[in-house]
Amino acid sequence: MNLCEITITQNTPRGTKYTKQNLLNKELTINNIKPFLKAFVLKIIFHKTLNALIPYIYIKKKMKSTWHLVLFYTLISFACSNVDNDVIDEPLNEETPMEIDEPVVGTKSKNIKILALGDSYTIGQSVCETCRFPEQLKDNLKLKFDATYSFDLEIIAQTGWTTSNLKSAINAQDPAANKDLVTLLIGVNNQYQNNPFSLYEQEFPELVQTAKRLAKGNINNVIVVSIPDYAYTTFGGGNKSITDAIDKYNAFAKNYCLQNGIDFVNITDITRMGLQDTDLVASDGLHPSKLAYSKFVERILPIAVQKLKD
Numbered sequence: 001m002n003l004c005e006i007t008i009t010q011n012t013p014r015g016t017k018y019t020k021q022n023l024l025n026k027e028l029t030i031n032n033i034k035p036f037l038k039a040f041v042l043k044i045i046f047h048k049t050l051n052a053l054i055p056y057i058y059i060k061k062k063m064k065s066t067w068h069l070v071l072f073y074t075l076i077s078f079a080c081s082n083v084d085n086d087v088i089d090e091p092l093n094e095e096t097p098m099e100i101d102e103p104v105v106g107t108k109s110k111n112i113k114i115l116a117l118g119d120s121y122t123i124g125q126s127v128c129e130t131c132r133f134p135e136q137l138k139d140n141l142k143l144k145f146d147a148t149y150s151f152d153l154e155i156i157a158q159t160g161w162t163t164s165n166l167k168s169a170i171n172a173q174d175p176a177a178n179k180d181l182v183t184l185l186i187g188v189n190n191q192y193q194n195n196p197f198s199l200y201e202q203e204f205p206e207l208v209q210t211a212k213r214l215a216k217g218n219i220n221n222v223i224v225v226s227i228p229d230y231a232y233t234t235f236g237g238g239n240k241s242i243t244d245a246i247d248k249y250n251a252f253a254k255n256y257c258l259q260n261g262i263d264f265v266n267i268t269d270i271t272r273m274g275l276q277d278t279d280l281v282a283s284d285g286l287h288p289s290k291l292a293y294s295k296f297v298e299r300i301l302p303i304a305v306q307k308l309k310d
Helices: 019-022 030-047 052-062 066-081 083-088 134-143 161-174 189-192 195-216 242-257 288-308
Strands: 004-006 016-019 111-118 150-157 181-185 224-225 263-265
Touching: 111 134, 111 195, 134 150, 134 288, 150 161, 161 195, 181 195, 181 263, 181 288, 189 195, 189 242, 195 224, 195 242, 224 288, 242 263, 263 288
Parallel strands: 111 150, 111 181, 181 224, 224 263
Antiparallel strands: 004 016
């Protein structure tokens, strides 16, 4: 701060400048010298150097009468008595308040409960436990939420299960109906075991309604995943009859979901790259690999996040 040229913003018009020439011209009124004196006093307090006395000495020399000195000392006393009220209380700046980061996503509960229902494609036949798609989904969901949230995953699935087997297992295990998210992928063994298609037409909707009940009675918490096409594996050998049958099952499931406002995620096309990209097939030559399941999750994840956010 230069005491010989001060811009005043309090008790005077904004932008008014007070200079030595103003003081020498004896424009000494309480309204126009008080800000100058406040700055002078503050500089003495904080700097404690002889430099702070220069304006005072200069002014004293130029004042040609005792009356001016008396007035000057009076004004100093008046300014000092108001420094705390008029200067110290003023904000130092008007910077924008610091923004506080929010969690990436808000949710209904700090403990997210996930239930995965299905068969070998859900339990992850021939891949590691953390490689199966429900585990990969859980791990990816963790990245979308604040660290204070936890995730519990329950899986009811087994290789070879049909819709009938899954229904029986759910009844036997009787999971709590408190799930924030339920996935359902079922039907390939109905096709593989040559069960009547009418059985799937009956039991698939029943399983969807069971999934809804377990998802706190909210169908919006349910995601149905399409059946992979194992024709595009070493085991399937490109058999078109398998593909046609899988299409029939998936068409029924998709239409049912559309009619009932249920999210249906198609991953079948990913598995149909299995003969072209063998990395999508597990070591058994039949089931999806970890890589394939990661591609499933890429499609399921945005929908799951949105459901947990709502």
